[in-house]
Amino acid sequence: DSGVTQTPKHLITATGQRVTLRCSPRSGDLSVYWYQQSLDQGLQFLIQYYNGEERAKGNILERFSAQQFPDLHSELNLSSLELGDSALYFCASSVDWGSSYNEQFFGPGTRLTVL
């Protein structure tokens, strides 16, 4: 158990809908990262927040957005869902940002199925 928690574990929804995935980082970690894992794209970085501020953006679609709250938990919002958004979404956390050591600890993931 990495100490990173994600809810829900599974989510089944229909095309066109909107969902919110939630992540709580390890105690003391200030950075939160979101990744998407799918069969065709592999593991892809989506977005990173550090202490409430967006720090880096990857291949995140405009239909997707995220934020990190003052208590450091983060939410990933996915809207106008398409079949291709079906994937495993991971949240990871690390202590710092910009340091020489950036081991990221991954949560259990949320499996999203879009029907």
Next chain:
Amino acid sequence: ELKVEQNPLFLSMQEGKNYTIYCNYSTTSDRLYWYRQDPGKSLESLFVLLSNGAVKQEGRLMASLDTKARLSTLHITAAVHDLSATYFCAVDQGGNEKLTFGTGTRLTIIP
């Protein structure tokens, strides 16, 4: 754009044998990470390699990093069934915290 390649993609090994997984990356980086993923599960951190020549060992797994060759290896010694999993290497470009993952190597240990 940073590209990370792993090979092989699939590996079936007999118990007791040795093998190596290779991870090549395309741009300068001195920070490389190895993760393990069991089917349907999360990623477990195995090794963090932070400098050229770094070598780390845990049980039957040993990882090394050659930043000049832009190559990391994960060596498996005397494989056992419990090591069956998918192994990923990941690189970050120092100061850019996002991890770029390799394609993964699905390792199956056959009794």
